[in-house]
Amino acid sequence: MDSVARPRTLYEKIFDAHVVAEREDGTVLLYIDRHLIHEVTSPQAFEGLDKKGRSVRRPELTLATSDHNVPTSERPRGVKASTYLTREDSRIQVQKLERNVKRHHIPYFGLRSKRQGIVHVIGPELGFTLPGNTIVCGDSHTSTHGAFGALAHGIGTSEVEHVLATQTLVAVKSRNMNVVVRGRLADGVTSKDLMLYIIGSIGTAGGTGTVIEFSGPVIEDLTMESRMSLCNMSIEAGARAGLIAPDEETFAYVKRREMAPRETWDMAEAYWKTLRTEAGALFDKVVEINANDVTPTITWGTSPEQVIPINGVVPAPSDFSDPVKKESCRLALAYMGLTPGMKVADIAVDKVFIGSCTNARIEDFRAAAQILRGHTVAPNVKLALAVPGSGLVKRAAEDEGIDIIFKRAGFHWREAGCSMCVGLNEDSLAPTERCASTSNRNFESRQGTAGRTHLVSPVVAAATAIKGTLAAASQITKLAEPASRSQHVDVDVDVDAAYSSDSETLSEDSSSQSSLISSSEYSGTPTKVKRVWTAVKKPVTEHGDSMDQAYPGYYGQRAGGRSSSVSGCEHPKQAVEQVAQPATNNSRFEDNINGSVAIIKRANIDTDAIFPKQFCTTTGRTGLGHALFSNLRYNPDGSPRPSFFLNRPESRNASILLATGPNFGCGSSREHAVWALQDFGFRCVIAPSFADIFYNNAFKNGLLLAQVNADVVERIVTESNVGHSVKINLEQQTLQNDQNADIGQFEIPERRKQELLSGIGEIEATLAFYAQIKLYEELRRQMSPWYEEGLHPQTNVRRRQLVTGQGNPLVDCHKKETLAW
Numbered sequence: 001m002d003s004v005a006r007p008r009t010l011y012e013k014i015f016d017a018h019v020v021a022e023r024e025d026g027t028v029l030l031y032i033d034r035h036l037i038h039e040v041t042s043p044q045a046f047e048g049l050d051k052k053g054r055s056v057r058r059p060e061l062t063l064a065t066s067d068h069n070v071p072t073s074e075r076p077r078g079v080k081a082s083t084y085l086t087r088e089d090s091r092i093q094v095q096k097l098e099r100n101v102k103r104h105h106i107p108y109f110g111l112r113s114k115r116q117g118i119v120h121v122i123g124p125e126l127g128f129t130l131p132g133n134t135i136v137c138g139d140s141h142t143s144t145h146g147a148f149g150a151l152a153h154g155i156g157t158s159e160v161e162h163v164l165a166t167q168t169l170v171a172v173k174s175r176n177m178n179v180v181v182r183g184r185l186a187d188g189v190t191s192k193d194l195m196l197y198i199i200g201s202i203g204t205a206g207g208t209g210t211v212i213e214f215s216g217p218v219i220e221d222l223t224m225e226s227r228m229s230l231c232n233m234s235i236e237a238g239a240r241a242g243l244i245a246p247d248e249e250t251f252a253y254v255k256r257r258e259m260a261p262r263e264t265w266d267m268a269e270a271y272w273k274t275l276r277t278e279a280g281a282l283f284d285k286v287v288e289i290n291a292n293d294v295t296p297t298i299t300w301g302t303s304p305e306q307v308i309p310i311n312g313v314v315p316a317p318s319d320f321s322d323p324v325k326k327e328s329c330r331l332a333l334a335y336m337g338l339t340p341g342m343k344v345a346d347i348a349v350d351k352v353f354i355g356s357c358t359n360a361r362i363e364d365f366r367a368a369a370q371i372l373r374g375h376t377v378a379p380n381v382k383l384a385l386a387v388p389g390s391g392l393v394k395r396a397a398e399d400e401g402i403d404i405i406f407k408r409a410g411f412h413w414r415e416a417g418c419s420m421c422v423g424l425n426e427d428s429l430a431p432t433e434r435c436a437s438t439s440n441r442n443f444e445s446r447q448g449t450a451g452r453t454h455l456v457s458p459v460v461a462a463a464t465a466i467k468g469t470l471a472a473a474s475q476i477t478k479l480a481e482p483a484s485r486s487q488h489v490d491v492d493v494d495v496d497a498a499y500s501s502d503s504e505t506l507s508e509d510s511s512s513q514s515s516l517i518s519s520s521e522y523s524g525t526p527t528k529v530k531r532v533w534t535a536v537k538k539p540v541t542e543h544g545d546s547m548d549q550a551y552p553g554y555y556g557q558r559a560g561g562r563s564s565s566v567s568g569c570e571h572p573k574q575a576v577e578q579v580a581q582p583a584t585n586n587s588r589f590e591d592n593i594n595g596s597v598a599i600i601k602r603a604n605i606d607t608d609a610i611f612p613k614q615f616c617t618t619t620g621r622t623g624l625g626h627a628l629f630s631n632l633r634y635n636p637d638g639s640p641r642p643s644f645f646l647n648r649p650e651s652r653n654a655s656i657l658l659a660t661g662p663n664f665g666c667g668s669s670r671e672h673a674v675w676a677l678q679d680f681g682f683r684c685v686i687a688p689s690f691a692d693i694f695y696n697n698a699f700k701n702g703l704l705l706a707q708v709n710a711d712v713v714e715r716i717v718t719e720s721n722v723g724h725s726v727k728i729n730l731e732q733q734t735l736q737n738d739q740n741a742d743i744g745q746f747e748i749p750e751r752r753k754q755e756l757l758s759g760i761g762e763i764e765a766t767l768a769f770y771a772q773i774k775l776y777e778e779l780r781r782q783m784s785p786w787y788e789e790g791l792h793p794q795t796n797v798r799r800r801q802l803v804t805g806q807g808n809p810l811v812d813c814h815k816k817e818t819l820a821w
């Protein structure tokens, strides 16, 4: 087969190895090795399962935690969600998760567990994340796990349900992008600075439709934790997944983890060593970055691409030639309360937050502690918050005395959770408060309604806390010797000890294998990024439909009963005849649309704007129209803002939404954005381009997304201005006015069109492949046993007899750690 014979990229290798069933048109059923869930994006998925009376196919391959809503205040022993979470909606969400994981026997690290933490911190630190895995989570920052050479990406809630029911996803291969980083990162410049610099260079839509492989000497030199921070923000560069080839650094990190394979380690490592892009493999896009150009970098605006060096000045709209960027700059300056030409060093902050799935690992706290040691937080900083990414990170930091440094400096030292990254708990910004935050999103109102976020590295956050204004670490006098290497205590545990002890004392053991973060000397001035665009295999204009969930092959098969095969180069090939059963309709797109158009003139409209975070605590999927764009739509007193497009009379009955700028739906995976648009009455969104996860989520729910070029955008605006409504013919992919005059064409992949027209229930369709999924699992168990060594019930029985005489900690966590206590 062509895909096997030619040199392949790392991404292609992992993808190919997980193909359960392949279709002629290129769509496949992809096996999912690891599934992470949390309380915010899973309740509707479990509800979907319940409605159909379905069970979770492989509970041991899913791992759950509560992270987004949880308070970070002290947790008393025996803490219960019912009393600890005082906000009702948050409490209900966590309790629903606890009930769901218990009913479905899913391993869960809840409030009472020392392993509780942000889903993207605990997966890797437990060894649940392994090289070569496919990993998904109803959360866009699943890209973090790509640091291990795993194919990891965010999914929507409908897909969470699909994975729970089938342990697969429907996918098409995405395009390949390579970001090569050469040169050397200056001391004190972190992978966060590097990633902000990359996003600033390629833009928040730069990676749309691609999986980014990061490579080059600078990447090879990064620690695993720095690699995680880098891959974490791939989604902010538009890519659903970022990847780094596993190497000795990776193996050393994984080997020490609780759930990593042991008996099959050698086999696993030998295989993982093959996970590299082969010489001659083609990337659709290659970007070269010179690390020498990267200085400490921060965001000044409301999009992660609006970056600036810490020693720079705030830009003016006139600095941008692109009209979309000009307008975005104007809006961002107004929102952020900044004036062009202002020095970054003069921007005072109200709060500092060190935490989130980007930068809440032990290395991040060590790096910040080195700056903070002997200093105190500036008087103008109302709150300096340190929130470890997990209970194990917190424990490790405390063992090293890092908490003392933070507390002495005036920081609040808290329990693990997402905290002020998204402010679904008590930790948030008040209106107009300005925050230096180590998180990943500076969207409007992300950290609190009308709050202002500057994304920074942990060292910049620490220096800023001390100075009170945005500052580089080089501006802070180092007052103490750095901690010695031997003082460092890593978060990993000795597996034997872990299995032989009570699960609440599992993290007692430690080792000292981590290295020091380098000192904070800063140098270099940013210059332009050198870009090299290489041979293109496929037109890059096609919508990035990377982890495409459409499954058009099914429709053909439904009519013709086509056969398909199990494939994947690491597995024996075996053809399996399978005739799918007709599935029931879930969201059929009944007819064409004829309606008036509401127009929003913005680019990069993120799902935080479409469906603000404060509504994410819902456990339902209906009646969410009231939340649509609510931060922009209403004044703080609840009165409508007359100027906002949705409040204008012409929008009242609109069924079509036109966004004039590109990259609609970027950011968070929250499917609520689609549900809210539909509840408001929209049946179609028209835009120059869409972000990947949103694209998927929309079609899953029968919301048509029509991609158009700039001319068509112009024409729709003109037609709407003269009072015409727009007719959309899906079959023909045409737009007309109500006089039947042509406006133009829109783009939609054929499989998406069929999906809408047929209204097939995707889970039913996939369940018809039961035999193939089963066969794939059998083959995988034989060929790649390491992926289930720490998980498979039989192995665990053997392990617990051999090692400890105790139960599987993952299964027993229900009993010991959380629910039954």
Ligand SMILES: CC(C)[C@@](O)(CC(=O)O)C(=O)O
Binding pocket: 040, 041, 068, 138, 139, 140, 141, 154, 422, 613, 616, 667, 668, 669, 670
């Ligand atoms: C669940 C939600 C709050 C989320 O974690 C989801 C996501 O990023 O996909 C976010 O950060 O916006």
Ligand code: SF4
Binding pocket: 067, 068, 118, 119, 120, 139, 141, 356, 357, 358, 417, 418, 421, 422, 439, 440
């Ligand atoms: S981005 Fe923030 S809210 Fe989302 S998982 Fe990461 S820490 Fe949690």
